[in-house]
Amino acid sequence: MPKYAPSDIRNIALCGHGGAGKTTLADTLLNTFPIETGGTVKKLASVDDGTSICDFDEEEKAHKYTIESSVIHFEQGGKLFNIIDTPGKPDFIGQTIGALNGVDTAAVIVNASSGIEVNTRRVFAEAKKLGLGRIIVLNKMDDDKANFEKLLKLVKDVFGPECVPFNTPDGEGGNFKGVQSALADGSPYKDALLETIVTVDEAAMEKYLEGEVPTGDELSALIQQAMLEGALVPVVCVSGKTKVGLNEMLEVFAQCGLAPDKIKRNANSAANNASGGAAGDEVEIKHDAAGQVIAQVFKTRIDPFVQKLSFLRVYSGTLKNGQSLAASTSRRGIKIAQLFQMQANENKPIDEATPGMIVAVAKLEELETGTTLGDCIMEPIVFPTPMVGLSASPKSRGDEAKLSGALMKVSQEDPTFTVERNEQTKQLVITGMSEQHLLVVQERLKRRDKVELDTKEPKIAYRETIQSNADGMYRHKKQSGGAGQFGEVHIRMYPFPKGTDPETYATNKGQFPSFKNFTYDEATNFLWVDCIVGGVIPSNFFPAIEKGFKERMNRGVIAGYQVQDVCVELYHGKYHDVDSNEHAFRTAGSMAFKEVFQKAKPALLEPIVKMEITVPMANVGDVNSDLPNRRGRPLGIDDAGGGMQTITAEVPLAEVTTYNRTLASMTGGQGSYGIEFLRYDIVPGNVQQQIIASAQLADDEE
Ligand SMILES: Nc1nc2c(ncn2[C@@H]2O[C@H](COP(=O)(O)OP(=O)(O)O)[C@@H](O)[C@H]2O)c(=O)[nH]1
Numbered sequence: 001m002p003k004y005a006p007s008d009i010r011n012i013a014l015c016g017h018g019g020a021g022k023t024t025l026a027d028t029l030l031n032t033f034p035i036e037t038g039g040t041v042k043k044l045a046s047v048d049d050g051t052s053i054c055d056f057d058e059e060e061k062a063h064k065y066t067i068e069s070s071v072i073h074f075e076q077g078g079k080l081f082n083i084i085d086t087p088g089k090p091d092f093i094g095q096t097i098g099a100l101n102g103v104d105t106a107a108v109i110v111n112a113s114s115g116i117e118v119n120t121r122r123v124f125a126e127a128k129k130l131g132l133g134r135i136i137v138l139n140k141m142d143d144d145k146a147n148f149e150k151l152l153k154l155v156k157d158v159f160g161p162e163c164v165p166f167n168t169p170d171g172e173g174g175n176f177k178g179v180q181s182a183l184a185d186g187s188p189y190k191d192a193l194l195e196t197i198v199t200v201d202e203a204a205m206e207k208y209l210e211g212e213v214p215t216g217d218e219l220s221a222l223i224q225q226a227m228l229e230g231a232l233v234p235v236v237c238v239s240g241k242t243k244v245g246l247n248e249m250l251e252v253f254a255q256c257g258l259a260p261d262k263i264k265r266n267a268n269s270a271a272n273n274a275s276g277g278a279a280g281d282e283v284e285i286k287h288d289a290a291g292q293v294i295a296q297v298f299k300t301r302i303d304p305f306v307q308k309l310s311f312l313r314v315y316s317g318t319l320k321n322g323q324s325l326a327a328s329t330s331r332r333g334i335k336i337a338q339l340f341q342m343q344a345n346e347n348k349p350i351d352e353a354t355p356g357m358i359v360a361v362a363k364l365e366e367l368e369t370g371t372t373l374g375d376c377i378m379e380p381i382v383f384p385t386p387m388v389g390l391s392a393s394p395k396s397r398g399d400e401a402k403l404s405g406a407l408m409k410v411s412q413e414d415p416t417f418t419v420e421r422n423e424q425t426k427q428l429v430i431t432g433m434s435e436q437h438l439l440v441v442q443e444r445l446k447r448r449d450k451v452e453l454d455t456k457e458p459k460i461a462y463r464e465t466i467q468s469n470a471d472g473m474y475r476h477k478k479q480s481g482g483a484g485q486f487g488e489v490h491i492r493m494y495p496f497p498k499g500t501d502p503e504t505y506a507t508n509k510g511q512f513p514s515f516k517n518f519t520y521d522e523a524t525n526f527l528w529v530d531c532i533v534g535g536v537i538p539s540n541f542f543p544a545i546e547k548g549f550k551e552r553m554n555r556g557v558i559a560g561y562q563v564q565d566v567c568v569e570l571y572h573g574k575y576h577d578v579d580s581n582e583h584a585f586r587t588a589g590s591m592a593f594k595e596v597f598q599k600a601k602p603a604l605l606e607p608i609v610k611m612e613i614t615v616p617m618a619n620v621g622d623v624n625s626d627l628p629n630r631r632g633r634p635l636g637i638d639d640a641g642g643g644m645q646t647i648t649a650e651v652p653l654a655e656v657t658t659y660n661r662t663l664a665s666m667t668g669g670q671g672s673y674g675i676e677f678l679r680y681d682i683v684p685g686n687v688q689q690q691i692i693a694s695a696q697l698a699d700d701e702e
């Protein structure tokens with residue numbers, strides 16, 4: 001028998017805008033409710049004086065805000081609560097998204113003194129997309145600016161009419177001394193709440209209309225159903241500071257928070273699965289403690305003591321110490337050494353973990369955030385694509401190896417952080433969600449790994465291409481005593497637009513009457529067609545010629561950027577019995593490519609992104625009139641509720657690398673935006689000349 005049946009577990013993420021009081025609530029819960037038999041945390045911890053249990057990391061203490069999610073647990077009323085405190089800053093949204101993928105319910109914390117803020121909308125939408133139950137917590141009801149009626153109207157306006165109060169405050173601001181249940185007789189919200197709940201069941205609705213009010217188990221079942229369907233979003237009032245409303249909030253968490261077996265989740269069977277089904281079969285997860293193991297990693301942390309910690313949500317089966325399991329990111333499978341139950345940064349060894357549990361395992365290098373354990377594969381967790389890059393190098397020479405090790409650790413922990421060497425610009429580029437995100441990463445590197453960085457804005461990854469056909473040849477000939485060098489290559493070049501089918505194009509007899517063969521490279525969308533007749537170049541030199549083309553493509557021709565979307569037809573050439581060799585043909589290939597490319601109307605391509613910019617109504621005009629200065633093209637505008645509008649636009653990436661600063665100053669910090677890569681477009685002539693000029697300048701300096 002599992003220690004906790006799924007019906008006795010509640011997994012809830014505290015999420016919402018920064019400063020709403022999520023971490024304070026989590027710390028207060030630990031101070032109020034017993035951690036199994038061990039009693040409560042004696043002293044009330046505080047974010048403000050750096051004693052928070054959840055914000056334990058040095059960077060969190062220094063900034064006084066949450067950077068990483070942390071998992072805590074406690075028991076109350078026979079139920080186990082696994083609570084995840086998440087960061088409220090959009091810079092660290094990756095941690096919040098990960099946490100939402102480990103729970104069944106999102107408690108969206110609204111700051112009663114400042115209303116609904118940017119990131120609160122974002123996380124509410126993310127939770128809805130994942131099909132999670134949602135509860136709105138109006139925190140800081142003790143603040144003088146808190147006004148319940150106004151807040152409730154705003155909440156309904158922004159999040160919908162399904163948001164109904166489960167309790168109401170008794171006094172506001174300094175007088176906030178309790179809450180009253182909306183289900184109590186005489187509550188002005190009782191009818192609205194019951195009507196919302198019974199809508200999910202026709203029979204219950206009929207009975208209700210005849211005057212029969214659901215109670216007890218029937219009411220609980222209806223509430224779970226309404227939460228599952230998203231027909232009900234309970235609203236509760238609390239103060240994490242004064243603890244007023246805390247017990248009642250937890251009662252609502254227990255009653256309305258979805259039990260871990262409620263949400264229908266699917267997985268695909270992997271090859272060689274134990275259940276005998278075919279690979280790829282979709283199976284519905286059964287949440288059965290005796291069934292096959294299905295668990296997913298939703299967070300990874302590199303701990304100074306136990307090294308890699310992988311946070312798991314168990315969906316089915318029972319995980320045990322010493323057990324061997326398949327894992328979606330390991331070919332050989334893994335063996336669980338030790339399971340832990342987490343209390344922020346403390347790990348308590350446990351023997352097993354049953355469906356619905358949130359636990360951690362240590363030292364399994366093969367696991368990544370998103371890995372599924374067991375014979376099934378769950379959908380990967382979708383994280384936002386980071387777009388703000390910096391080129392980085394270690395401050396002290398000789399720290400290169402240390403730096404790359406340290407960066408590797410961060411990229412394992414943080415799915416919204418990437419590090420790569422840009423082959424075109426030869427820079428080490430770190431990419432994150434924002435400048436602030438990358439600053440915090442640098443602070444962590446300095447403290448944890450003792451390595452400091454020099455950073456500067458990275459070059460944009462432009463590309464080169466051609467806009468017309470051209471024809472030409474190159475003869476590589478050298479005679480310097482002894483054996484010479486000889487290779488001659490004649491080529492035609494054609495623009496090769498993305499999406500063209502290489503085989504259809506190459507085998508078109510009208511285009512290439514003496515077609516012999518073709519090779520295609522998908523990454524650069526490069527096609528080369530062999531049309532050599534009568535062996536004027538022996539085919540054993542073709543790989544060398546191709547190497548020459550590709551080297552030139554990587555180096556670029558007009559400004560030093562990767563070439564793409566080109567077709568080359570090799571149609572004639574000459575060789576020499578003694579002087580021809582691979583080196584000569586490689587050089588001839590590279591030079592022929594360069595010469596013909598220059599005749600084929602070369603052009604630069606730039607990345608175009610789609611932006612979604614959400615701002616208060618009053619700032620829409622400013623944002624719209626700024627976009628044309630950035631060569632942006634507005635696509636549309638939508639109402640985002642609560643007096644906010646979302647502008648969608650297409651903009652060249654080069655024009656928005658520091659947009660966060662612009663938007664912050666334009667909207668007084670109220671605006672937010674997302675960026676998504678769309679495609680490469682030709683750079684307009686005047687801008688192109690500037691880029692080429694600065695590329696040549698850099699060339700001369702080298
Ligand atoms: N008045 C009042 N202040 C609070 C309350 N909860 C948190 N705070 C304060 O609000 C600030 C932000 O709290 P924190 O828990 O870090 O917010 P988070 O970013 O949502 O985790 C801190 O200064 C807290 O002391 C509350 O219920 N009432």
Ligand SMILES: [Mg+2]
Pocket residue numbers: 019022023024055065066085086087088
């Ligand atoms: Mg916090």
